Amino acid sequence: MKSSKRLVTNQLTGVLTKKTGGFGSPVPFLLPALLVVFVVLIFPILFAFFVSLFNWPLSGGGGDRTFVGIGNYVELAQDPGFWNSLWLQLGFIFVAIPIELILGLAAALLLNREFRGGRLIRSLILLPVFFLPVVSGMTWRFMLQPRYGALNNLLIAMGAPEITWLANPQTAYAAIIAQDIWRMWPFVFMLMYAGLAGIPEEMLEAAEIDGASYFAKLFKITIPMLYPTILTALLLRIIDALRIFSEVYVMTEGGPGMSTTLFSLYTHRIAFGHMKMGLSSAMAIFLLILSIVFALTLVRKNMSLDELENRGGNR
Amino acid sequence: MIMTVATKRKIITVAIAVFALLVLLIELYPIAITLLNGFRRDIVILSGQSFTPSQLTGRSYEMVFANRMFMRALGNSVIVGLLSTVLSITVGAMAAYGISRFKFGGRNLLAYSFLVFRMLPQMSLVVALYMMFRAVGIRDTIFGIVLAHSSFNIPYVIWLLIPFFVSVDKGYEEAAMIDGATRWKTFVMVFLPLAMPGIVVAAVFSFINSWNEFLYALLLTGVRVQTAPIAVSSMIGGEVLTWGQMSSASTIMLVPVFIFTLAMQKYLIRGVSTGGVKG
Numbered sequence: 001m002k003s004s005k006r007l008v009t010n011q012l013t014g015v016l017t018k019k020t021g022g023f024g025s026p027v028p029f030l031l032p033a034l035l036v037v038f039v040v041l042i043f044p045i046l047f048a049f050f051v052s053l054f055n056w057p058l059s060g061g062g063g064d065r066t067f068v069g070i071g072n073y074v075e076l077a078q079d080p081g082f083w084n085s086l087w088l089q090l091g092f093i094f095v096a097i098p099i100e101l102i103l104g105l106a107a108a109l110l111l112n113r114e115f116r117g118g119r120l121i122r123s124l125i126l127l128p129v130f131f132l133p134v135v136s137g138m139t140w141r142f143m144l145q146p147r148y149g150a151l152n153n154l155l156i157a158m159g160a161p162e163i164t165w166l167a168n169p170q171t172a173y174a175a176i177i178a179q180d181i182w183r184m185w186p187f188v189f190m191l192m193y194a195g196l197a198g199i200p201e202e203m204l205e206a207a208e209i210d211g212a213s214y215f216a217k218l219f220k221i222t223i224p225m226l227y228p229t230i231l232t233a234l235l236l237r238i239i240d241a242l243r244i245f246s247e248v249y250v251m252t253e254g255g256p257g258m259s260t261t262l263f264s265l266y267t268h269r270i271a272f273g274h275m276k277m278g279l280s281s282a283m284a285i286f287l288l289i290l291s292i293v294f295a296l297t298l299v300r301k302n303m304s305l306d307e308l309e310n311r312g313g314n315r
Numbered sequence: 316m317i318m319t320v321a322t323k324r325k326i327i328t329v330a331i332a333v334f335a336l337l338v339l340l341i342e343l344y345p346i347a348i349t350l351l352n353g354f355r356r357d358i359v360i361l362s363g364q365s366f367t368p369s370q371l372t373g374r375s376y377e378m379v380f381a382n383r384m385f386m387r388a389l390g391n392s393v394i395v396g397l398l399s400t401v402l403s404i405t406v407g408a409m410a411a412y413g414i415s416r417f418k419f420g421g422r423n424l425l426a427y428s429f430l431v432f433r434m435l436p437q438m439s440l441v442v443a444l445y446m447m448f449r450a451v452g453i454r455d456t457i458f459g460i461v462l463a464h465s466s467f468n469i470p471y472v473i474w475l476l477i478p479f480f481v482s483v484d485k486g487y488e489e490a491a492m493i494d495g496a497t498r499w500k501t502f503v504m505v506f507l508p509l510a511m512p513g514i515v516v517a518a519v520f521s522f523i524n525s526w527n528e529f530l531y532a533l534l535l536t537g538v539r540v541q542t543a544p545i546a547v548s549s550m551i552g553g554e555v556l557t558w559g560q561m562s563s564a565s566t567i568m569l570v571p572v573f574i575f576t577l578a579m580q581k582y583l584i585r586g587v588s589t590g591g592v593k594g
Contacts, residue, residue, distance in 0.1 A: 036402070036462070132569060295431045
């Protein structure tokens with residue numbers, strides 16, 4: 001019935017298109033989304049840029065506001081706190097993300113075979129990804145408490161010295177990185193595992209018949225074929241790392257001192273700690289541009305509407 | 316000693332299994348801690364005693380359920396999640412339909428803009444939203460936080476729905492329009508029922524997005540419409556160290572997320588990477 005219906009409509013579509021001049025306008029369908037997006041995304045961005053041109057205290061009358069042009073951006077460039085947060089953010093990206101990629105890829109390669117309980121193990125490994133970031137932050141904060149923290153006790157039992165992890169700048173920074181690795185490498189694993197499923201079996205079989213070793217297959221076929229997935233995972237993780245806030249906020253609030261003020265935390269601190277909305281907005285715009293650069297790279301290189309539609313259509 | 320290929324294989328399999336279990340143990344340890352601590356009393360946790368089954372008690376849960384502030388925050392989270400989902404699904408489904416069923420100039424640009432919008436850091440928007448919401452008096456209202464949550468949910472829903480929508484056979488809509496139905500009526504009466512599985516998946520994930528959200532809730536809500544993630548985080552601080560209650564409250568928040576995400580695992584890749592990955 002379905003196919004005969006399609007046959008009839010296919011014959012009639014031409015007629016219909018001619019008679020009505022197409023299927024109507026997309027505008028009524030797009031308008032509501034565009035309206036909301038304007039209010040909650042486009043306008044706030046424009047407003048943030050506007051505010052970034054002023055010396056704009058959080059409270060107090062409008063009289064306190066003065067136009068400073070690019071003054072806030074200049075101040076940001078000279079602010080040691082900004083550079084500190086930049087280094088912390090870069091360190092975070094260069095330490096946490098490579099480890100997450102390697103762990104995720106290794107686990108995907110190891111678990112990419114059928115064995116009893118395989119599905120269960122893959123599901124369980126993914127659980128940390130769904131752990132609420134704020135709950136993850138709280139749990140890590142608990143685990144690292146001196147005297148009664150679970151992880152702290154475990155480390156002491158293994159011979160580590162008693163450390164107040166989150167009160168010490170270096171160990172606090174290490175802790176927020178460890179938290180991120182723990183929670184997010186399974187996310188990379190999930191992407192890599194799906195990517196491996198897309199590699200044609202025949203290619204690997206052909207290589208095996210030709211006598212290729214495991215590592216030859218890995219480096220000559222699997223990893224090159226997986227390259228788009230790896231790039232996607234890398235860019236998604238970088239974009240995500242630029243947004244990190246809640247888990248670090250509940251673990252350390254950016255402290256002790258300024259030792260864990262990643263970009264978002266420092267922006268928050270300038271706005272609601274130092275009450276400088278203008279300077280904070282300049283930082284927000286900087287963060288926005290940085291994120292857009294990575295997002296555009298990701299979208300242009302690895303995400304395609306046509307691909308999505310073809311895949312959807314062929315299902 | 317010469318190993319046969321079969322024994323070598325067996326050793327590798329066992330080694331992988333042991334490794335997988337070890338990794339699993341590390342990954343599940345913090346989750347287990349949270350679940351267990353929810354059934355221990357604050358005083359027991361603070362004393363640093365190691366765990367014994369005799370410590371298990373429902374006392375922390377009782378206290379959390381009797382905690383008016385947390386229960387109200389939980390209620391707020393449910394309301395905000397539902398309203399933001401309804402709003403995002405309504406306008407998101409319409410937009411995804413517009414993008415997947417019409418060819419028009421700027422179509423790609425529009426679709427990719429939504430994708431980029433989804434990846435913007437919340438911190439870049441929240442300072443401006445805070446000032447805007449305060450100026451028009453919608454800070455700390457359900458309406459305000461629902462609107463803020465739609466800023467990430469609408470782009471998310473649109474990109475999650477496009478592949479579902481494309482896979483729906485156009486023939487049914489064309490037949491309906493030949494029978495004289497308007498485009499709008501066709502969308503609601505013919506198309507949406509066919510696309511329902513996709514709508515359900517998008518609705519569940521957008522509810523979870525809203526349920527987990529922290530930064531907007533921190534700055535755009537106050538005492539009146541505070542949501543549960545903020546309430547959980549405020550259970551620890553200064554002299555207040557109610558780790559048991561914090562863990563009970565966390566578990567209450569985690570259970571629905573774990574159930575839904577595990578049930579919908581196969582759609583998850585599509586949700587997180589929002590878009591077709593070029594092969």
